[in-house]
Amino acid sequence: MKKSFTGFLIALTINVLGVFACAEGPPVILTHTLTGYSKGPTAVTLEYSMHVVNPGETAIGDLSLSLVPRLPFVTTRTTVNVSYLAPKQSTDLTVKLVTPLLLNHDQFSRSPLFWAGECLDAEGKLVEFPVKSGPGGAK
Amino acid sequence: MKRYGFHAAVLFSLIMLTHLIPLPAAHAAPGGFLFQWGAQQHFSDPSGVAVDENQNVYVTDTSYVQVFNSSGVRIRKWGTYGSGDGQLSYPKGIAVDKNGKVYVVDAGNNRVQVFDSAGNFLGKWSHEWWGSTLNDIAIDGSGNVYVTDTGSFSSDSHDFLGDSVKVFDSEGNFLRELGSHGTGNGQFRGPTGIAVDMNGNVYLADNFGRVQMFSSSGNFIRIAADFGISDDVAVDRSGNIYVAAGYFNQVGVFDSAGNYIRELTFSDHYQAEHYWVPIAVAVDRVGNAYVLDSGNDGLRAFDSGGNLLSQWWTYGTGDAQLSKPTGIAVDRSGNVYESDGYDDAAQVIDDRVRVFDGEGRFLRKWVIDFIQTSGIAVGWQQCLRA
Numbered sequence: 001m002k003k004s005f006t007g008f009l010i011a012l013t014i015n016v017l018g019v020f021a022c023a024e025g026p027p028v029i030l031t032h033t034l035t036g037y038s039k040g041p042t043a044v045t046l047e048y049s050m051h052v053v054n055p056g057e058t059a060i061g062d063l064s065l066s067l068v069p070r071l072p073f074v075t076t077r078t079t080v081n082v083s084y085l086a087p088k089q090s091t092d093l094t095v096k097l098v099t100p101l102l103l104n105h106d107q108f109s110r111s112p113l114f115w116a117g118e119c120l121d122a123e124g125k126l127v128e129f130p131v132k133s134g135p136g137g138a139k
Numbered sequence: 140m141k142r143y144g145f146h147a148a149v150l151f152s153l154i155m156l157t158h159l160i161p162l163p164a165a166h167a168a169p170g171g172f173l174f175q176w177g178a179q180q181h182f183s184d185p186s187g188v189a190v191d192e193n194q195n196v197y198v199t200d201t202s203y204v205q206v207f208n209s210s211g212v213r214i215r216k217w218g219t220y221g222s223g224d225g226q227l228s229y230p231k232g233i234a235v236d237k238n239g240k241v242y243v244v245d246a247g248n249n250r251v252q253v254f255d256s257a258g259n260f261l262g263k264w265s266h267e268w269w270g271s272t273l274n275d276i277a278i279d280g281s282g283n284v285y286v287t288d289t290g291s292f293s294s295d296s297h298d299f300l301g302d303s304v305k306v307f308d309s310e311g312n313f314l315r316e317l318g319s320h321g322t323g324n325g326q327f328r329g330p331t332g333i334a335v336d337m338n339g340n341v342y343l344a345d346n347f348g349r350v351q352m353f354s355s356s357g358n359f360i361r362i363a364a365d366f367g368i369s370d371d372v373a374v375d376r377s378g379n380i381y382v383a384a385g386y387f388n389q390v391g392v393f394d395s396a397g398n399y400i401r402e403l404t405f406s407d408h409y410q411a412e413h414y415w416v417p418i419a420v421a422v423d424r425v426g427n428a429y430v431l432d433s434g435n436d437g438l439r440a441f442d443s444g445g446n447l448l449s450q451w452w453t454y455g456t457g458d459a460q461l462s463k464p465t466g467i468a469v470d471r472s473g474n475v476y477e478s479d480g481y482d483d484a485a486q487v488i489d490d491r492v493r494v495f496d497g498e499g500r501f502l503r504k505w506v507i508d509f510i511q512t513s514g515i516a517v518g519w520q521q522c523l524r525a
Contacts, residue, residue, distance in 0.1 A: 040297075042297040043292070043297045045294070068229045068246070068247055069272045069289070070186065070229070071370060071385050071416070071418055071433065072385075072386045074272075074292055074329060075292050076271065076293070077291070098292060098297070099292060100297070100329070101368060101386055103386055107386065112184075114184065114229060128228070129220060130220050130229065130247075
């Protein structure tokens, strides 16, 4: 009986590890809130508050996020460096963008932001990942 | 008995581990994917579209390329996220030459990658003088490749810096530039979409709001369309010009003389405001137009008369699409009953129950106003409870 129980525990452990091994997706969760909107005759200046969360159980090092210029953000490629996030740690950043698309506040506030991310995993290996930031971040 | 229990545990472990083995969809284990309905495709954030000579439709997405036949059935998919050979980072424009070679603007990696028709990596082009925002790509009848580089929008001068349109041979050797930066005829500000017609004329859209027509040797011919800031342009075999203006929610169609013909639009009971963000457009050899809708992460196909043919996406409110599904049941004949709900633009929740046959073909539907379904069942006498 003891042997069966041990076997069951081994099976359970393998399967739990298997689930973690299958885990995919970006190592951080991003959300944002449009906190500044200024419309001029030729461009709109936007300010976003970004909320970056490391939901994992391991630290993330050398984290950088480069904004991918995609509609409606026809803008300079902006990179933000977060450096280090401990497990479950979060941080807030401010990003300023200027775009020639003269859209209204609501159109910008509900638009996602696309980022090309890079970080070092727990073993120091470079990890590249795409991550989409949705509206609803830090106020 | 003890030994039997141990073996059972090991067997359980092995069975559970099978979920780690990737299986082709058509040969999936019990519980695996066989076929689907409602969602015909899996779009994440599509951004570029092209059609080849066989009317297969190529769509770029966050890190991959998907190929569909003209019926909307996915026949190929390739690509993973990254910067290695064959990997993609936010690809944008895509073009297919007459030999089936596929050219992809790998925007996140600031390069062009070339694949064969099966998705095998053939090569990459990268030039240090490219700006930060490669955008679209087109191929003429001689195999020359046109690449638009939107450049950077300066927060100081409120103008585009480093924008250009460059022409390469099919091996990626630089041939010449097309046009120059500015607002005059033959000049552009932040070029976006590009297309080449049957005669080798080049159509270029930009952030200044014009589509300009150039000869194959690069000489300005005329303003082909004036449609506001545009994201993409396509030309059919009759010379009609399709212009997609994503965040202005419009696709305009112009004849070869530049006269406005129509706007592509559609009727959808659930989308009273017809909200869409058409960011890319391609036209096949029979004149069907394929428009990528970034606002709904899907693709709409129109015939040459501007009539909606089909809509392919994961999330949607069309008859064969899924929107917040809440329940599913199957009757004795194998018909499938599905309930879901949709918040329209006025925040009115319309729930519906739809019936598909056993192979996923849409049969009929009921729309139930002001009731929010949370499940569905088919009774012994074939009565429906929602």
